[in-house]
Amino acid sequence: MTTVSILYFSGTGHTAKLAEAVHKRAAAVPGVQAELIPLSGDDILKGRYQNEAVLAKLDASDAIIFGSPTYMGGPAAQFKAFADATGGRWYGGAWRDKLAAGFTVSSGPSGDKLSTLHYFFTLAMQHGMLWAGFPETPMNDKGINRLSSYSGVMAQAGQEPADVAPNAADKLTGELLGQRVAVAAARWKR
Numbered sequence: 001m002t003t004v005s006i007l008y009f010s011g012t013g014h015t016a017k018l019a020e021a022v023h024k025r026a027a028a029v030p031g032v033q034a035e036l037i038p039l040s041g042d043d044i045l046k047g048r049y050q051n052e053a054v055l056a057k058l059d060a061s062d063a064i065i066f067g068s069p070t071y072m073g074g075p076a077a078q079f080k081a082f083a084d085a086t087g088g089r090w091y092g093g094a095w096r097d098k099l100a101a102g103f104t105v106s107s108g109p110s111g112d113k114l115s116t117l118h119y120f121f122t123l124a125m126q127h128g129m130l131w132a133g134f135p136e137t138p139m140n141d142k143g144i145n146r147l148s149s150y151s152g153v154m155a156q157a158g159q160e161p162a163d164v165a166p167n168a169a170d171k172l173t174g175e176l177l178g179q180r181v182a183v184a185a186a187r188w189k190r
């Protein structure tokens with residue numbers, strides 16, 4: 001069995017909806033067990049993230065897909081607190097050769113989302129993980145990758161009513177990221 005974890009923070013629910021879309025098609029890949037792992041701000045004490053159970057689940061994963069809203073041009077502080085707590089894993093090389101990928105949501109069509117994806121990439125490179133980008137072209141009639149991001153998936157929350165966003169096209173884009181990473185992780189494990 002190949003294990004894919006979707007590790008994300010969401011303040012007001014938009015990133016959570018995209019995470020569910022990523023999970024949907026990852027979980028549908030034969031031989032893959034996909035799990036949604038939400039980060040909770042309640043696990044941050046005096047600025048430090050502490051939840052050994054979450055970190056242990058990630059230790060046991062073949063692929064980790066990182067997700068966060070873009071806040072002030074980067075990942076949310078809650079995600080960064082989690083990332084800082086992975087220092088021990090970095091020291092021991094625990095996450096070397098796992099696959100990594102990422103997704104983010106923000107209000108603007110750009111909103112500096114690329115900075116968030118690049119942060120995920122840097123975190124993955126520090127851990128010796130292997131980054132899976134997102135090669136779908138925006139030339140299609142379904143709105144797949146309509147924001148034209150190849151480093152990871154971007155979705156927009158500002159265009160739709162809050163209870164709808166991200167829209168169907170962005171959720172489909174997220175689904176395809178989940179599928180891509182799950183298929184790649186299963187192949188990599190073989």
Ligand SMILES: Cc1cc2nc3c(=O)[nH]c(=O)nc-3n(C[C@H](O)[C@H](O)[C@H](O)COP(=O)(O)O)c2cc1C
Nearest residue numbers: 011012013014015069071072073106107108111157
């Ligand atoms: C503190 C804060 C900073 C934000 N910074 C940005 C930003 O830099 N760019 C942007 O487009 N949207 C920004 N937004 C909007 C959020 O990215 C947007 O509301 C997103 O959908 C939140 O995701 P969530 O519902 O998963 O928390 C910001 C929102 C907050 C609360």
